[in-house]
Amino acid sequence: MTPPPGWYPDPHAPHLQRWWDGTAWTEHRHAPEAPADPVPPPPDGGAGRTRAVAVTTAGAVLVAAIVTAAVALDGDGGGTDPRTAPTATSPAAPATNGAPEPTPETSASEPSADDPAxxxxxxxxxxxxxxxxxxxxxxxxxxxxxxxxxxxxxxxxxxxxxxxxxxxxxxxxxxxxxxxxxxxxxxxxxxxxxxxxxxxxxxxxxxxxxxxxxxxxxxxxxxxxxxxxxxxxxxxxxxxxxxxxxxxxxxxxxxxxxxxxxxxxxxxxxxxxxxxxxxxxxxxxxxxxxxxxxxxxxxxxxxx
Incomplete structure (x- = not known):
């Protein structure tokens, strides 16, 4: 499960917040104290809509790529951008639109049936x-x-x-x-x-x-x-x-x-x-x- 859309610490610049659209990082960033639009527009107009269609038709592939932190080309082809989802272990900055923060997931540490001992x-x-x-x-x-x-x-x-x-x-x-x-x-x-x-x-x-x-x-x-x-x-x-x-x-x-x-x-x-x-x-x-x-x-x- 990936976090919902929202503002999270930028993995490349933790002092900034970056918009996660639910499937990938966008190019929208702002300082934590600076106001930001609750939901930024797609960075490239029609290209953003095209990318949304691509995500819908190839959702399983893209989600798998996000979960495994695969490196994919960004929208303008000018380099690479890690498409890693915001991690639950990293503290998320408060969302400026008043939406609740993603809830970190916890894992049980009790021995399981797979315990070799x-x-x-x-x-x-x-x-x-x-x-x-x-x-x-x-x-x-x-x-x-x-x-x-x-x-x-x-x-x-x-x-x-x-x-x-x-x-x-x-x-x-x-x-x-x-x-x-x-x-x-x-x-x-x-x-x-x-x-x-x-x-x-x-x-x-x-x-x-x-x-x-x-x-x-x-x-x-x-x-x-x-x-x-x-x-x-x-x-x-x-x-x-x-x-x-x-x-x-x-x-x-x-x-x-x-x-x-x-x-x-x-x-x-x-x-x-x-x-x-x-x-x-x-x-x-x-x-x-x-x-x-x-x-x-x-x-x-x-x-x-």
Missing amino acids: VVEDQLNGVTFPLLDGWVRPQHIAQDDVVMTTDGTYDCPGGVGLCRHGLVFSRTVTENDEKSPEALAKADIEDAADEAYDRDRLGRELYGGIESHRAVKSGPVAVAGRAGYFVRWRVHTAEGPGGYVQSLVFPSSVGTESPVLVRYVFDAGEDGPPLADMDRITKGIRPFGDADTGGGVGSSIGPSD
């Missing part, structure tokens, strides 16, 4: 921090994946391709249970089986699960709400195995159905740092509230 879960109204080594999901067959580690490798079981880390986000709707603790404890076994036992095609990508042990659990603040997590260490027949975690917390949108976040981290030197589970949890934010974080606080510590 944030992944959005629009269904549950939260964002996840995209840590170093993590990427948005691409070519993923599993549902509800919000991020993965970068790259793939041949699964230890000799079939398929695996990833060293995955994070899932789901809405709990299949039962009436609302307790984050009860839901997290009920989900952890399914999370381990889906991650390290058999995939949807029945393949044992890691040779199957041999054993597991609980390594951590407890209440945790997530996006300003009270949640609960359970973490297992899983040992597999092939490969180093890994860690799975089920995290549940109440959603702040819609029916406030519980949100289930699953973490799957390979163990061993190639797996992501286990601390990333806590860092991701701490960085979960509700939409529009970048200051509402989470993490295990001093008043709600985890139990091993």
Whole structure:
């Protein structure tokens, strides 16, 4: 959008005012204290009317040229004149005809969906921090994946391709249970089986699960709400195995159905740092509230 016709500081001589006709600068100038006609006549009579017709018939081209500050020849062909529209950031001098001044436009500075450090879960109204080594999901067959580690490798079981880390986000709707603790404890076994036992095609990508042990659990603040997590260490027949975690917390949108976040981290030197589970949890934010974080606080510590 370009400013309406009016007197504005001359881009070539800021101590003067120059008439902007809504599409281009004219040759009419005056000192700020000197009176001026409210609407000056075209500088070249019939030529001005001809230019108005040209603007009408080729409006899209001229407006694009104005917005991009293209340099075009002036009316008499005697040089060049930047056809840059008056900028909203430059203070406009008071109009002498009593018309209101153009209102400067403001732009929002809040993070958007295009922020490379944030992944959005629009269904549950939260964002996840995209840590170093993590990427948005691409070519993923599993549902509800919000991020993965970068790259793939041949699964230890000799079939398929695996990833060293995955994070899932789901809405709990299949039962009436609302307790984050009860839901997290009920989900952890399914999370381990889906991650390290058999995939949807029945393949044992890691040779199957041999054993597991609980390594951590407890209440945790997530996006300003009270949640609960359970973490297992899983040992597999092939490969180093890994860690799975089920995290549940109440959603702040819609029916406030519980949100289930699953973490799957390979163990061993190639797996992501286990601390990333806590860092991701701490960085979960509700939409529009970048200051509402989470993490295990001093008043709600985890139990091993």
